[in-house]
Amino acid sequence: MANSHYRLRLPGPTAVPERVRQAIAQPVVSHRGPEFRAIFDRVEELIQPILGTRNRVLLFASSGTGMMEASLVNILAPGERVLVSCHGQFGERFAAIARALGACVDTLDIPWGRAVDPADVEKRVRAADYRAVVIVHNESSTGVVADLAAIGALLRGRPTLLVVDSVSGMGGVEMRQDEWGIDIVASSSQKALMCPPGLGLVSMSPKAWQVVGRDDRFPRYYWDFRKAMASVEESGTPFTTPVALVAGLREALEMIHEEGLPEVLGRHRRLSAALRTGCEALGLRSFPQAEMLSSTVVCLHVPESLKGGDIVRGMYQRHGTVIAGSRNKLEERVIRIGTMGDLRAGDIFTDLLHLEETLHSLGFPVTPGAGVSAAAQELLHAR
Numbered sequence: 001m002a003n004s005h006y007r008l009r010l011p012g013p014t015a016v017p018e019r020v021r022q023a024i025a026q027p028v029v030s031h032r033g034p035e036f037r038a039i040f041d042r043v044e045e046l047i048q049p050i051l052g053t054r055n056r057v058l059l060f061a062s063s064g065t066g067m068m069e070a071s072l073v074n075i076l077a078p079g080e081r082v083l084v085s086c087h088g089q090f091g092e093r094f095a096a097i098a099r100a101l102g103a104c105v106d107t108l109d110i111p112w113g114r115a116v117d118p119a120d121v122e123k124r125v126r127a128a129d130y131r132a133v134v135i136v137h138n139e140s141s142t143g144v145v146a147d148l149a150a151i152g153a154l155l156r157g158r159p160t161l162l163v164v165d166s167v168s169g170m171g172g173v174e175m176r177q178d179e180w181g182i183d184i185v186a187s188s189s190q191k192a193l194m195c196p197p198g199l200g201l202v203s204m205s206p207k208a209w210q211v212v213g214r215d216d217r218f219p220r221y222y223w224d225f226r227k228a229m230a231s232v233e234e235s236g237t238p239f240t241t242p243v244a245l246v247a248g249l250r251e252a253l254e255m256i257h258e259e260g261l262p263e264v265l266g267r268h269r270r271l272s273a274a275l276r277t278g279c280e281a282l283g284l285r286s287f288p289q290a291e292m293l294s295s296t297v298v299c300l301h302v303p304e305s306l307k308g309g310d311i312v313r314g315m316y317q318r319h320g321t322v323i324a325g326s327r328n329k330l331e332e333r334v335i336r337i338g339t340m341g342d343l344r345a346g347d348i349f350t351d352l353l354h355l356e357e358t359l360h361s362l363g364f365p366v367t368p369g370a371g372v373s374a375a376a377q378e379l380l381h382a383r
């Protein structure tokens, strides 16, 4: 049992608001009955504006990775070519999934911390026939956001599909699926959607649906989007739905719309920027070197004299604040703090105080209050 000072400040899973926990605790209903159908329909209605789409939304009992795999299984055939942008851990995971399935995988290898250049994507799609271009919207390992509008524009009018992982973007970073021409968006419940892990979702364009509907794709059963699409027409899923999680998601989505989607996105932007500024003032430089920075995760360079693992451990043991390191080639060099979901200014001020004390305990020089002060200044002048 986590103690009362436990603060879940990871880039996913994120803390679940009381209202959502109450909704999840309600009695379980039949996943084929009228009570659940009403919840299911409402979820779709509330998700569509967040994704900027009029597509049907498919739900699965799954983590985010399952939705990445499901997206590829439904559109690829053995030996077909995909181009995967690898600018962080989740891009590499997408490439690994495509290879495991037996697709022919080309990668765009970009230094971690930088964004994919749409001009490079264009060069590659001119040079070869790709079934799909695969991009991570918000790369949680580096804190970089991809320019999906530009990439979508250059694929328009081509047969190539644009497949996007917006697991850590959706609900915290702007997404306009239809306007930007994104064919498949995959996401899951435990990031900016403020729910426990376990629910995956996907939204698919008519262009993608044409490919998904073909019989010559990879073998699929549980992940078959054709089955899911048939069930959505009857307000349900092909197999038993995690009804409690869907009830929780509905409540979380109601909260987002009560606050207002533009306000929610603006709050993510302001608080992530303020946390970054506060961390800089403590001597922790922002890691990404890109134009579009994430609003949902702050990635920080670990000072030369320190190790990321020691900061993460200190934050937890001294303060009960759970932040993330890196379990990849940035191990010990980068730490990450989630700035998504039900986050308020008080949360990031507490993060900064805990960071300051932890850095001090590790012998790193800090000026008391410098982080909080810099973040407060930023918030006062931000709009």
Ligand SMILES: *Cc1c(COP(=O)(O)O)cnc(C)c1O
Pocket (backbone or CB within 6 Å): 012, 063, 064, 065, 066, 090, 136, 138, 139, 140, 165, 166, 167, 168, 188
């Ligand atoms: C969290 C995350 C995932 C999904 O991870 P799961 O552990 O499978 O839920 C995928 N992509 C990105 C960018 C993520 O941040």
